[in-house]
Amino acid sequence: GTCPRGHPEGTGTGRSCGPPVPEITGAGCKNGPRGCLASGLRAPGRPAVPGGSAPRSDGRRAGTGASAAAEGSPAAACPPAKHPGPSARALLAADLWASRRLGVCAAEGSPCAAARPLLRLVEVSGHGLPWLLGTAYGLWRSGSAAAREVLLNLLFALLLDLVLVAVVKGLVRRPRPAHNKMDMFATISVDKYSFPSGHATRAALVCRFVLHHLVLAAPLRVLVVLWALVVSLSRVMLGRHNVTDVLFGLLLGYALYSVVQYCWLSPLSAPALFALWSH
Template identity: 85%
Template sequence: DGLSGDGARSRAMGAGARQVSGAPAHSDATRTSPSCQLLCNVHQTGQSWHSQPPLEDCMRLNPSFAGIALRSLLAVDLWASKRLGVCAAEGSAWGGARPLMKVVEVSGHGLPWLLGTAYGLCQSDSAATREVLLNLLFALLLDLVLVAVVKGLVKRRRPTHNKMDMFVTISVDKYSFPSGHATRAALVCRFVLHHLVLAVPLRVLVVLWALIVGISRVMLGRHNVTDVLFGLFLGYALYSVVEYCWLSPLSAPALFALWSS
């Protein structure tokens, strides 16, 4: 028994010596994955990594970084949207300006723009004017479809402080992302500035109108800040699509013949 005890102690001391002289021991929770260790070796030796295993193991070392960043962004977005919703109700900080903000809301709504463009198209007797109005109508319809699709896919609810008294809503209008008003304002702004000859003060007013429409969506509590920012970006980019698909008597003769008759 004494010999066996001495042997056990000798083996334990030998194992401890090997641990001290070798690499430090790691627990299962902190052990570096083989792929990450191999990536470190590659980095240190300067070898090529094209033949090495994939890097998913390295990404798993910190799997929540992207989630934490996204949650932080959303938290800031919700906080800022709540603070800026000063016209969300009559009792809000700027509740007295709510009627004016609702007038701005109507000015950026799709229905007045669609009806006004269609009426102008029917009353116009100029081929050039009809071409511009027909493409504006196409842009407005494309905007409605695109915004509805994105809202249906994202399904982000409107801010909790929003008062559901919006002007002429449809089913997807219960969703918040992106802001259709902001998208339409940016789209119409670029369209008008590009195709109408306006004096500088009027051009400035058009840009201010687009910005005010976007800001009013947050002030009324209709949207979060990111809804409006993405909406403005989407509308700005959508105009490029309209320009690329521009309808003319050469590209769509049947359509122009219909409106000319």
């Protein structure tokens, strides 16, 4: 006849019922019945077959030995995680090390904490909000058509900069440095991310814009360039950004000016905008 439940049938010429296979239920049966079969244990309500194979619910037979164990293991279902290569890890380590060493004004107990209030003023000077409000006010008060054209394109450049930096930050999602103190001026949701530095992007963009469209004496031109460099360096010294965040921000702002110059707004290309701001 047949063997009692839980007693596998023997093999060979003289078949007999073998010893019962213990049932493992609850947390002991990992990954359900398939996990029990893979470990050689009998799942509840499933007959055990000698050799480690048993019929599956879809009509196929489960594998035996290492193949069944691999099929039922969680590692087989999840591909191995991809890690950056040695060169990328070395670059990341160097970036974090340099950013930590240069963050000399990151907190009150830092080596150059006395310069922190001054650098926070520099931080405000490179913030997007003062630049947007100042440009809009100048555009509203301007009585010259040429000045309105320059200010309108500066406003367009600042808005484009804010949108582009927010998109890149939302895609990359690199956190701020661990030594950063979250006391920044007028932040929004994406400002919790670090890459790229919006201040560095804006500094490079405004610097190129001012040097190309304003007639300034040589000392003032030097001051504009120094301002952009000090704003960018202050981001690392305050612990707001890593070095690569600032470098990429400078490159992005430098390239963004070329986009603004290519899409330059004029009374011929955008008459509605100039009619809106004209008195």
